[in-house]
Amino acid sequence: MGNDECQAPAAPVTDPFLGGWENTDLPVPLMPGAIYAAARRSAVSKRFPGERIIVPSGGLKVRSNDFDYAFRPHSAFIHLTGEEGTQAVPDSVLVFEPSQSGHSVTLFTRPRSVRAPGPKSTEFYSDRRHGEFWTGRRRTLAETADALGVETAANDDLERALGGALPTRVLRGIDQHVDALVPPAPQADAELVTFLSELRLIKDEWEIDQLRIAVDCTVAGFHDVAGEMHRATSFGRGERWIEGTFNRRARLGGNGLGFETIAAAGAHACVLHWMRNDGPVKNGDLLLDAGVEADSFYTGDITRTLPVSGHFTDTQRRVYDLVFAAQAAGVAALRPGARYREFHDAAMRVIAEGLDAWGLHPYGRTAATSQSDLYRRYTVCGSGHMLGLDCHDCASARSETYMDGLLEAGHVLTVEPGLYFQPDDLTVPEELRGIAVRIEDDFVITADGPVCLSSELPRSADGVEAWIASLR
Numbered sequence: 001m002g003n004d005e006c007q008a009p010a011a012p013v014t015d016p017f018l019g020g021w022e023n024t025d026l027p028v029p030l031m032p033g034a035i036y037a038a039a040r041r042s043a044v045s046k047r048f049p050g051e052r053i054i055v056p057s058g059g060l061k062v063r064s065n066d067f068d069y070a071f072r073p074h075s076a077f078i079h080l081t082g083e084e085g086t087q088a089v090p091d092s093v094l095v096f097e098p099s100q101s102g103h104s105v106t107l108f109t110r111p112r113s114v115r116a117p118g119p120k121s122t123e124f125y126s127d128r129r130h131g132e133f134w135t136g137r138r139r140t141l142a143e144t145a146d147a148l149g150v151e152t153a154a155n156d157d158l159e160r161a162l163g164g165a166l167p168t169r170v171l172r173g174i175d176q177h178v179d180a181l182v183p184p185a186p187q188a189d190a191e192l193v194t195f196l197s198e199l200r201l202i203k204d205e206w207e208i209d210q211l212r213i214a215v216d217c218t219v220a221g222f223h224d225v226a227g228e229m230h231r232a233t234s235f236g237r238g239e240r241w242i243e244g245t246f247n248r249r250a251r252l253g254g255n256g257l258g259f260e261t262i263a264a265a266g267a268h269a270c271v272l273h274w275m276r277n278d279g280p281v282k283n284g285d286l287l288l289d290a291g292v293e294a295d296s297f298y299t300g301d302i303t304r305t306l307p308v309s310g311h312f313t314d315t316q317r318r319v320y321d322l323v324f325a326a327q328a329a330g331v332a333a334l335r336p337g338a339r340y341r342e343f344h345d346a347a348m349r350v351i352a353e354g355l356d357a358w359g360l361h362p363y364g365r366t367a368a369t370s371q372s373d374l375y376r377r378y379t380v381c382g383s384g385h386m387l388g389l390d391c392h393d394c395a396s397a398r399s400e401t402y403m404d405g406l407l408e409a410g411h412v413l414t415v416e417p418g419l420y421f422q423p424d425d426l427t428v429p430e431e432l433r434g435i436a437v438r439i440e441d442d443f444v445i446t447a448d449g450p451v452c453l454s455s456e457l458p459r460s461a462d463g464v465e466a467w468i469a470s471l472r
Contacts, residue, residue: 017125021115028143033082033296036206038149040199041080045096045103047195052168053096053103054182055080055196056175060090066128070256074174075389076196078297081107081148085255085295089138093158093178094150098166106151108158112140171196197396200388202410207388208444210298211412214254215442215453217292218300221249222457225288227471229281229308238281239263242288250292258291258299259391267423269305269436272380283309285316287436291391301391301414302454303440310468312461315431319419320461323437326350326417327459330383334415334443334450338407344383347417351375360428377427383417387442409447416440 044053057073073081073088080094092109113124113132124132132138141152153161162168162181169192170182203211228245232238242263250257264274269287289303305320307313312320330347352375355361360378386393386402393412394402418438421428439459443450458467 018117018121025140026143028139028146030149031082031084031147033206034149036204037080037082041105043199044080048169050098052098052166053192054168054170054178055094056171056178057088057090057092058174060129076171078389079200081150083148087139091155093155093175095161106153107144107148108153108155109144110138110155112138193396194398197394198401200394201397201401202408203388203412207298208412210294210296212453214292214294214298215300217249217253218290218302219454219456220253221246221290221292222288222302222304224249226306226468229286229306230472232281233308236280237278239265239277239279242281242286243277246290254292254294255297256293258293258301262289267434270420270422270434281308287438289438289440297389299391300442301387301440302442302457303416303438304457305437305439306464306468311465316435317461319435319437322351322354323417323419323439324460327415327439330415330417331450334407334445336407336409336445336447340403340405340407343415347383351379351417351419378419378421380420384414387412387414407445409445411445412442414440414442
């Protein structure tokens with residue numbers, strides 16, 4: 001008898017993870033923002049009749065080795081789906097397919113991990129990037145359809161769905177797989193980018209409510225920081241105590257940060273986007289520029305310059321009062337029908353007059369200086385920007401609809417003039433060197449004028465000092 005005949009029959013191979021799972025599919029209501037997203041999709045369909053439109057969410061990005069950064073979808077994808085917070089799924093793609101009535105829209109996305117025998121039966125416990133045991137539960141396709149009010153399909157079906165010779169526009173540079181599936185059409189694709197950006201210029205009522213939520217949470221974070229400044233002085237890297245204090249609020253009250261928190265103490269405040277936050281906090285001034293991103297991904301953006309000791313020095317107050325006056329002039333210029341640039345010009349006139357009175361002429365006399373460069377050495381940048389899903393929202397809009405356009409009801413923007421006297425700038429008196437002040441608030445334009453969304457935070461020097469004193 002041969003050896004083969006002596007062997008016992010092989011035991012059947014079984015997967016210990018398969019079987020024995022309760023059905024946990026959920027009834028999911030329509031998300032509040034989905035109705036507004038449907039109107040935006042209709043605008044896209046109307047603008048590009050007969051063309052296929054592809055808007056990816058983007059995918060995961062590696063932080064190090066097998067750890068990824070937290071996922072945030074592309075803002076255009078969010079705007080057109082109404083997706084929120086932790087429900088967002090990487091590698092999703094929104095496809096507008098032309099039809100006789102306009103477009104049929106399908107969201108291709110990764111469905112919930114299956115727990116039944118099949119090609120992906122091990123994903124839920126073995127896939128470190130997408131498995132439910134590793135990264136949490138995703139919605140089923142049906143749940144996503146109910147939540148967002150849009151047809152859904154598995155993202156494995158995307159390549160087949162994009163076949164055929166249709167004129168196609170793609171939001172490129174977001175998903176390499178999508179870019180490879182569709183030949184580029186540079187002009188058509190660029191027009192899509194512009195349109196999607198301009199579609200966000202006028203905020204609807206739901207978006208304004210979301211911005212209020214984001215700003216309210218941001219205001220709460222500033223209150224937290226003002227109450228913690230005295231503790232920050234005891235640490236070698238006190239800026240990070242300030243940063244952590246605000247960031248905790250952002251995670252408690254929203255999805256997280258709208259942008260990396262700027263906690264700039266002393267001369268670090270002269271660096272407009274100081275995000276290293278590795279310096280000490282001493283009894284000078286602290287510039288905090290921060291924003292909470294709500295679960296809907298809309299963000300606040302506020303700046304306050306705070307005296308760590310509780311009181312501005314005479315020199316600090318002189319700079320602060322000039323910036324405060326400039327901001328007030330900028331706010332006064334906000335109204336429907338005004339040129340967008342008017343609020344910046346108004347703020348800069350006040351800055352220029354103030355610096356001129358101080359005898360500061362970095363380019364010579366004011367009359368010899370072009371308006372665009374007036375005292376730019378000390379102001380560096382513009383005095384505000386549109387605000388929404390991105391902190392610097394609508395950045396791909398055409399100049400004629402944004403920078404050279406007119407303000408309209410529904411615009412949401414910041415007004416944030418600043419003065420920055422670099423610590424090594426020999427054109428200013430020594431007492432000014434290393435002092436920087438920026439004051440930033442968020443405004444929605446209404447038919448009756450601007451409404452300050454961040455009005456609960458004091459802005460004047462006296463108001464700031466009284467606020468800090470009340471928290472100690």
